[in-house]
Amino acid sequence: MKITGVTVDVTSEPKAHPVQDAIQLLDRNGVTRVRIDTDDGVSGESATYFGRVESSPAVMAKIVTDQLAPAIMGEDPTVIRGIRRKLQVLTDYQGTAGLSSYGISAIDQALWDLLGKSLDVPVWKLLGAQRTAIPAYAMVGWLELDVAGLERVCAQAMEQGFHGVKMKVGGGPLTEDVQRIKAVRNVIGPDAPLMVDANQAFEYGEALRRGRVYEEFDCRWFEEPLPAGDTDGHVRLAEKLDIPIATGENRYGQAAFRDLIARGGVGVVQPDLRRAGGLTDCLEIGLMAAGFGVPYASHGGGAHIHVLAALPNTIYVESGLLPKGVQLVDGCYPLPTEPGLSSWDG
Numbered sequence: 001m002k003i004t005g006v007t008v009d010v011t012s013e014p015k016a017h018p019v020q021d022a023i024q025l026l027d028r029n030g031v032t033r034v035r036i037d038t039d040d041g042v043s044g045e046s047a048t049y050f051g052r053v054e055s056s057p058a059v060m061a062k063i064v065t066d067q068l069a070p071a072i073m074g075e076d077p078t079v080i081r082g083i084r085r086k087l088q089v090l091t092d093y094q095g096t097a098g099l100s101s102y103g104i105s106a107i108d109q110a111l112w113d114l115l116g117k118s119l120d121v122p123v124w125k126l127l128g129a130q131r132t133a134i135p136a137y138a139m140v141g142w143l144e145l146d147v148a149g150l151e152r153v154c155a156q157a158m159e160q161g162f163h164g165v166k167m168k169v170g171g172g173p174l175t176e177d178v179q180r181i182k183a184v185r186n187v188i189g190p191d192a193p194l195m196v197d198a199n200q201a202f203e204y205g206e207a208l209r210r211g212r213v214y215e216e217f218d219c220r221w222f223e224e225p226l227p228a229g230d231t232d233g234h235v236r237l238a239e240k241l242d243i244p245i246a247t248g249e250n251r252y253g254q255a256a257f258r259d260l261i262a263r264g265g266v267g268v269v270q271p272d273l274r275r276a277g278g279l280t281d282c283l284e285i286g287l288m289a290a291g292f293g294v295p296y297a298s299h300g301g302g303a304h305i306h307v308l309a310a311l312p313n314t315i316y317v318e319s320g321l322l323p324k325g326v327q328l329v330d331g332c333y334p335l336p337t338e339p340g341l342s343s344w345d346g
């Protein structure tokens with residue numbers, strides 16, 4: 001089987017209901033879709049999401065079309081790690097991190113989709129699954145919601161059967177965080193997991209001060225307390241706090257996780273498919289974390305669910321409120337049964 005074509009399609013529209021975290025307003029629904037065709041007639045697809053900057057999907061599409069696609073034409077699409085290596089070497093000079101990584105990831109996901117479809121099995125079966133359903137929590141506590149709105153959406157998530165909820169913090173003073181955390185705790189009860197996410201908003205001293213307060217509310221983890229690349233800061237914070245530090249969604253490539261994990265700077269590792277480099281890199285990062293006894297919780301869901309099914313250290317998939325027609329079973333997402341990724345649009 002040989003790759004005979006790569007098609008890229010772009011959409012970028014304003015979001016009907018923009019959401020706010022501590023550092024940014026996410027007000028776009030941008031998507032770059034990649035399809036890889038073969039001489040066997042089997043195709044694989046991926047969809048890459050952008051929450052900000054109108055032009056980002058088109059800029060990524062340019063990288064895929066002009067740089068990555070020509071390099072993989074004629075290749076055997078089942079040699080997924082070989083293609084990854086080729087594209088990493090190709091983009092090294094301009095920087096493999098950033099939009100190059102988004103492009104490599106999009107191709108990686110499309111290749112896994114293609115492999116599953118060519119063998120007529122869901123990708124999670126190819127990876128050697130450890131489980132057939134993934135415990136889910138709902139990221140619903142955005143900062144544009146007032147306290148009443150926050151309470152409403154958290155109640156809705158618990159009614160939908162999620163194990164727990166995550167809320168944004170760090171948009172205002174600590175007193176505001178405390179008021180909002182108390183409100184959510186009151187809605188979800190004392191035992192449901194409650195995670196807090198600062199989206200890199202704090203410097204070290206403030207992260208330590210707030211982390212000590214979040215601990216008092218028995219928060220399950222403290223996500224992105226510091227700028228993502230500050231490995232030393234994460235290590236020092238993890239030593240001082242009892243609450244696990246969660247991070248990883250803004251780190252690019254597997255090498256960016258090695259020291260962080262080995263030095264104990266992360267208590268829950270959270271790679272993002274687009275930035276880490278696709279299913280292949282997320283799987284390998286997850287296994288590296290497993291070797292150090294660090295749990296894995298994906299940033300987002302969608303195609304990531306196949307990796308979550310395979311890893312021994314998976315604890316949660318991240319989700320928004322459930323769309324119509326989707327139901328949790330005992331608080332877990334069932335795995336897709338269609339060949340390939342099938343959740344590639346999720």
Ligand SMILES: [Mg+2]
Nearest residue numbers: 197223224249
């Ligand atoms: Mg986050």
